[in-house]
Amino acid sequence: MIMSRIEAPRDEDTAATGDLVGRLLDGLPAEAVLTDPDVTASYANDMASFCPAGAPAVVVLPRTVEEVQHVMRTATALRVPVVPQGARTGLSGAANASDGCIVLSLTKMDRILEINPVDRVAVVEPGVVNATLSRAVGEHGLYYPPDPSSWEMCTIGGNIGTASGGLCCVKYGVTAEYVLGLDVVLADGRLMTTGRRTAKGVAGYDLTRLFVGSEGSLGIVVRAVLALRPKPPEQLVLAAEFSSAAAACDAVCRIMEGGHVPSLLELMDRTTVKAVNDLAHMGLPETTEALLLAAFDTTDPAADLAAVGALCEAAGATQVVPADDAAESELLLQARRLSLTALEAVKGTTMIDDVCVPRSRLGDMLEGIERIAEKYRLTIGVCAHAGDGNTHPTVCFDASDPDESRRARESFDEIMGLGLELGGTITGEHGVGVLKKEWLAREIGPVGLEMQRAVKQVFDPLGILNPGKLF
Amino acid sequence: MIMSRIEAPRDEDTAATGDLVGRLLDGLPAEAVLTDPDVTASYANDMASFCPAGAPAVVVLPRTVEEVQHVMRTATALRVPVVPQGARTGLSGAANASDGCIVLSLTKMDRILEINPVDRVAVVEPGVVNATLSRAVGEHGLYYPPDPSSWEMCTIGGNIGTASGGLCCVKYGVTAEYVLGLDVVLADGRLMTTGRRTAKGVAGYDLTRLFVGSEGSLGIVVRAVLALRPKPPEQLVLAAEFSSAAAACDAVCRIMEGGHVPSLLELMDRTTVKAVNDLAHMGLPETTEALLLAAFDTTDPAADLAAVGALCEAAGATQVVPADDAAESELLLQARRLSLTALEAVKGTTMIDDVCVPRSRLGDMLEGIERIAEKYRLTIGVCAHAGDGNTHPTVCFDASDPDESRRARESFDEIMGLGLELGGTITGEHGVGVLKKEWLAREIGPVGLEMQRAVKQVFDPLGILNPGKLF
Numbered sequence: 001m002i003m004s005r006i007e008a009p010r011d012e013d014t015a016a017t018g019d020l021v022g023r024l025l026d027g028l029p030a031e032a033v034l035t036d037p038d039v040t041a042s043y044a045n046d047m048a049s050f051c052p053a054g055a056p057a058v059v060v061l062p063r064t065v066e067e068v069q070h071v072m073r074t075a076t077a078l079r080v081p082v083v084p085q086g087a088r089t090g091l092s093g094a095a096n097a098s099d100g101c102i103v104l105s106l107t108k109m110d111r112i113l114e115i116n117p118v119d120r121v122a123v124v125e126p127g128v129v130n131a132t133l134s135r136a137v138g139e140h141g142l143y144y145p146p147d148p149s150s151w152e153m154c155t156i157g158g159n160i161g162t163a164s165g166g167l168c169c170v171k172y173g174v175t176a177e178y179v180l181g182l183d184v185v186l187a188d189g190r191l192m193t194t195g196r197r198t199a200k201g202v203a204g205y206d207l208t209r210l211f212v213g214s215e216g217s218l219g220i221v222v223r224a225v226l227a228l229r230p231k232p233p234e235q236l237v238l239a240a241e242f243s244s245a246a247a248a249c250d251a252v253c254r255i256m257e258g259g260h261v262p263s264l265l266e267l268m269d270r271t272t273v274k275a276v277n278d279l280a281h282m283g284l285p286e287t288t289e290a291l292l293l294a295a296f297d298t299t300d301p302a303a304d305l306a307a308v309g310a311l312c313e314a315a316g317a318t319q320v321v322p323a324d325d326a327a328e329s330e331l332l333l334q335a336r337r338l339s340l341t342a343l344e345a346v347k348g349t350t351m352i353d354d355v356c357v358p359r360s361r362l363g364d365m366l367e368g369i370e371r372i373a374e375k376y377r378l379t380i381g382v383c384a385h386a387g388d389g390n391t392h393p394t395v396c397f398d399a400s401d402p403d404e405s406r407r408a409r410e411s412f413d414e415i416m417g418l419g420l421e422l423g424g425t426i427t428g429e430h431g432v433g434v435l436k437k438e439w440l441a442r443e444i445g446p447v448g449l450e451m452q453r454a455v456k457q458v459f460d461p462l463g464i465l466n467p468g469k470l471f
Numbered sequence: 472m473i474m475s476r477i478e479a480p481r482d483e484d485t486a487a488t489g490d491l492v493g494r495l496l497d498g499l500p501a502e503a504v505l506t507d508p509d510v511t512a513s514y515a516n517d518m519a520s521f522c523p524a525g526a527p528a529v530v531v532l533p534r535t536v537e538e539v540q541h542v543m544r545t546a547t548a549l550r551v552p553v554v555p556q557g558a559r560t561g562l563s564g565a566a567n568a569s570d571g572c573i574v575l576s577l578t579k580m581d582r583i584l585e586i587n588p589v590d591r592v593a594v595v596e597p598g599v600v601n602a603t604l605s606r607a608v609g610e611h612g613l614y615y616p617p618d619p620s621s622w623e624m625c626t627i628g629g630n631i632g633t634a635s636g637g638l639c640c641v642k643y644g645v646t647a648e649y650v651l652g653l654d655v656v657l658a659d660g661r662l663m664t665t666g667r668r669t670a671k672g673v674a675g676y677d678l679t680r681l682f683v684g685s686e687g688s689l690g691i692v693v694r695a696v697l698a699l700r701p702k703p704p705e706q707l708v709l710a711a712e713f714s715s716a717a718a719a720c721d722a723v724c725r726i727m728e729g730g731h732v733p734s735l736l737e738l739m740d741r742t743t744v745k746a747v748n749d750l751a752h753m754g755l756p757e758t759t760e761a762l763l764l765a766a767f768d769t770t771d772p773a774a775d776l777a778a779v780g781a782l783c784e785a786a787g788a789t790q791v792v793p794a795d796d797a798a799e800s801e802l803l804l805q806a807r808r809l810s811l812t813a814l815e816a817v818k819g820t821t822m823i824d825d826v827c828v829p830r831s832r833l834g835d836m837l838e839g840i841e842r843i844a845e846k847y848r849l850t851i852g853v854c855a856h857a858g859d860g861n862t863h864p865t866v867c868f869d870a871s872d873p874d875e876s877r878r879a880r881e882s883f884d885e886i887m888g889l890g891l892e893l894g895g896t897i898t899g900e901h902g903v904g905v906l907k908k909e910w911l912a913r914e915i916g917p918v919g920l921e922m923q924r925a926v927k928q929v930f931d932p933l934g935i936l937n938p939g940k941l942f
Contacts, residue, residue: 116829116831117727117728118724118727118728118829118830118831119727119829119830119831119860120727121829141730162673163673163677165671169670169671170670174671174673176677176680177648186918186922190918191918192916192918192919192922193915193916193919194915194919196827196895196896197829197894198827198828198829198859198860198861198894198895198896198899199640199641199827199830199858199859199860199861199899200636200640200645200827200856200859200860200861200896200899200900201827201896201898201899202633202634202645202684202896202898202899202900202901202902202903203896203897203898203903203907203911203914203915204903204911204914204915204919204920204923204941205681205684205685205689205923205926205927206634206647206680206681206683206684207681207919207922207923207926209647209677209680209681210676210677210678210680210681212677213673213676213677214676218676229732230730230731230732231730253589256588256589256590256591257588257589259612259701259702260701261700261701298770299769299770299771300770356667356669356670356671356672357669358587358589358590358592358668358669359589359590359670360587360589360590385671387670388669388670388671389590389669389670390669390670390671423668423669424667424669425667425669425671425672425673425674426674427672427673427674428669428670428671428672428673429671429673430673431673432673432674432675436674440674440675443674443675444664444665444674444675445663445664447657447661447662447663448663448664448665448675448678449675451657451663451678451929451930452675452676452678454929455676455678455926455929456676457929458922458925458926458928458929459922470675
């Protein structure tokens, strides 16, 4: 729908592309405008599978707000679609290029402008890498919680675009919770400031949160005020083995119902445990049907782990092993962090789903995924941010086998359908992008979809901002 | 602007009002439609000073979603403005009636539909009183943090409309942090569901947060999914006296910079302390220039209070008194809770401001307020959610004295101007309503204002939803 409102991409028209590049160079230094097709092609994709991508007409790498404004003014004048990008670690195709577009990479706007320990805020440009910020604030005794798996590479701008989560969310919430205010370049190049740098503020509609998770479809974030927390004590991890996934999910429910606040509560199913062992020979217990990792970053984590260990045993854990120290904790977490890489190695290709259900339905979700894996004769490994009910069912398949690929795609969709049936969402933290846009309507319904499209129209009347994503 | 798009109110036209009431009665029981002018007049105002209010044509008290839909369909058909109301405890005039409007009181939709300790959510209708919900979830070992001063009266729907804060915010954040999903009746009567009941979710734009704090100007919230937390231990309070407001603000900065996470960090200035003593003879130290209250609801609150007490002494506290138990803590909090009532008693009338600044600028804010009080020859008492930088400068004046009233109004505005100069916001938690709508543009700028108006237009093309508020 949105695509139809844009003039057809004119990348076949050299004169038009020349005009576009010429105009961009009026306000950007030459080194910030990339046109070599081999180079621009390398900006076509994020990390999602099964998501089509087009060939960009040009890639721009602005370093200032004014340069971004120039890019957007040019795009508006010429009606050229703009695809904003961070580190392209996304998993939904939201950063994939469309044919003839301007890829607007924010990676060169990577300055941390301020870290304020009294106000507990950081002010950053969008290209700052998550881990860079996390380490920088750590030096001030502060903590920026959001920690997507890609935290060593992904940018804050990308995190804001997709409202990223991570392992920390069960205690600390997602990126959205940490964005206080934004500077945004609108589609027509005007600069808008949203939100605040104060702890509280209710002046007008919350446009800040509207932009978080909007996948670059409403405007270009060029500056963000982020909330920080005091650095918590180092977390201590416990591992619990279960003879069934249902028992592990029961333990999760008991832990949360018991009022515990773990800093991490992760689940790896049998398939994932085996894949990690195969890849990294970590000596995880292959007889386990589900491995639960719980952590606490409290003042007395050993006491918290003891309480949670007892709940795991009550739920039928066959073994409960608390880590003695930070080093042992780190080893256990490494296994979890390797999960997706390990599952990728199983069959060469994976589709990572991101269905989040109410945590009371986690057991039903895992049981349903096992049924779907059987039905489609596929290997589907599940690792989950279990405390959030956020599962990452990962379909392992051979992309060179068309039938297996078809089954993979079908099982992926069926998993989303199951998530909705259980009162969940098609995406807990990875976003809609290209991958799930057909599913968005099913989740939010026709009225919601109509209002969302109307909001899009307000901020992007020409439909040039990341067209073909989300809707 | 919005008003001009509505047909002139026709309350002088008995036939038109008769038509309106008749149509409302087609879908509402007789007892849910109030037309006696004496009765409807009692619904004209919330608790704000200096905010004009009109005479409602009719007050409706629906009990079901379908009834709310009928009201909105009727309002759309007849182009009649609708003013949604909760308990009318607001302080910005956002719930004030306009002439000829339908007052849509949600107070009869007051059912708690679900409390789920595993998912840590509650599902409620908008008319549930904050304290009722807090107590109900408490019985399940859960905690709903938002605690505006009016918590014994105010409704969850009203809290959502104004994105209310309270004493808890320094640790637990504001209402917005606890709203996961909404059912909303749109201006034309259609029902829209936003958000989720899962811990995480990023499917589409965050319309939930757009509605939080929108003061009934985008739609009618008829159901909310709220996040809950485990009930923390009882908090323990410490009182610290300072010989200057600057020293107290310095203590606040040291506490927050030191990485402490108090569950409450409140400041009362000399004027407020004196007013509370005058009203309730609480024996607070009248020699103090500023009284700071800090609390912790941790597992070892005494240790936390000791650390914070030491920081207060380092900042120059003349006396530091930690409470020994919950009863002593409660006494100290009572003094804080009485502040506004006590300041009201000083001169008969008050204007309560709600300026929030970065907490590092709290000292500058208090100093500036003192300067403004002197300039306008007024008594301005300040109590503040100091940990948030959220001040409530309260102008005490005699409303029967036109000159003093004028000076009160001018000082009120000057305080907002000072807040903006210090990088703050004109409203930390009370909202814009009628009281501050002329100031909104100053805070968010012309581009932001234009986009906010355009968003309003999407949800309320006829301008019937709480017209004349916010913008």
